[in-house]
Amino acid sequence: MTKWRQIADALREKIEAGEYRPGQRLPTEPELQEQYDVSRNTVRQAVSSLVAEGLLLVERGQGTRVRPRSEVRRLARSRLSREERKQGRGAFLSDATQAGFTPSVQVRVSVGQADTRTAELLQIAEGDSVLRRERIMSADGRPMQLATSQLPRSITHGMQIEEEESGPGGTYARLEEAGHHLSHFVEEVAVRMPSAAEVETLQLLPGTPVFAITRIAYAGSPAKPVELNDIVLAGDQVRLVYEIPAE
């Protein structure tokens, strides 16, 4: 067993035992150096391994603290229901009501061409015109979710969806009003470490993974894809709740 692992394990145990509590300061590097009789670099290696595990938080000039357990919101993925839309709530607003946080959204709308993947998933031709809605969704002012929604322009032409304000009930409500009766959604959930850009916009701490969800909305019968939504969620802030019928 190497020295730095021993130190990391010792610190981890103290944290789990509650000797160092969330938010509390750890001894400084010189202090730890003396306690364990090692060089500063060895202390630093031990500490950074715990940072990568998401256990510690370092702020320069201030010291090292036990990372406070961030609040977790339960997002009910099964609540993409027609009922909620009728009441004028989109999926995110519905989640907010459920989990009790104040939602806010930044939207950017643009028109572009479908790339290979988009074309395949939406069952259109590569290069076809698509409407793109990029959103940053925040809970109580803190960014929580990035979503890029793409719809075939052939569907959205002239609809309110092409405006930044999509109206009560959101995109899905507008689609149904226009006669695109939604049949079901498929969500594919992956997990990965965030890119540097995502770390920045989602204000992620080191050692925080993200959910990467691809959602496709289907409408009509036979069902055809009408929307592709790529969603990135801060992994330390949410749990996804799915309800599955036994059939």
Place this chain on the structure above:
Amino acid sequence: MTKWRQIADALREKIEAGEYRPGQRLPTEPELQEQYDVSRNTVRQAVSSLVAEGLLLVERGQGTRVRPRSEVRRLARSRLSREERKQGRGAFLSDATQAGFTPSVQVRVSVGQADTRTAELLQIAEGDSVLRRERIMSADGRPMQLATSQLPRSITHGMQIEEEESGPGGTYARLEEAGHHLSHFVEEVAVRMPSAAEVETLQLLPGTPVFAITRIAYAGSPAKPVELNDIVLAGDQVRLVYEIPAE
């Protein structure tokens, strides 16, 4: 911009540009030292940041390689259906058929007492006797999933579930045979970095997050919880696929 970040960025770009291909060797530490005119420790810091991002792979004595993209299996979570169970397939076997891999399972069965959380989720009293089934599930010989299933002993008493071999269709099939008509499941999906123990049993590479799923199975009407299943999945190997009806 610090030196080690510059080096990390330079290497990342070369990887993304395909100059270093998946599986291919990177220059050795002494070579990188010379290329960028820095000390060995600075090179090492750059490299280890890329390892933490899951981009690189280091093997001692051998060198540093670009991490090959590991195969991803799509696990259809919505296929916990009665239909599949009738055909003698449990959820994992059903996934295996779907995703085309060879499944294998190690099981350990024991009896214990419900802790606070278990008791709450199963709606029984703390300390009540529970049956515990701990499983390691592998795909093509590679561990992919850890699952600890707990059921109130009051339900399982004398059932085949108490044996290691739960029989065709698995736990859920036995429950239904015994008259516990399953109504639905609720899955709560979280993501986190793995513990050291999980890294070992799942043979995870550094920088790989895991899915942590809590599944509760409900039966009867009014529906009551009959099983609590804590599942840990290697995040680099699976995507979870959920189908959500529009209602």
Place this chain on the structure above:
DNA sequence: AAGTGGTCTAGACCACTAC
């Protein structure tokens, strides 16, 4: 100004792999 962590150097020895 004092104290914190962040970066960087130069050099040593060790453990493992390949030849």
Place this chain on the structure above:
DNA sequence: TAGTGGTCTAGACCACTTT
């Protein structure tokens, strides 16, 4: 045995925060 990465040391200077 040569070459790879892993650990560790001792010391320097810097950037940021608090007092």
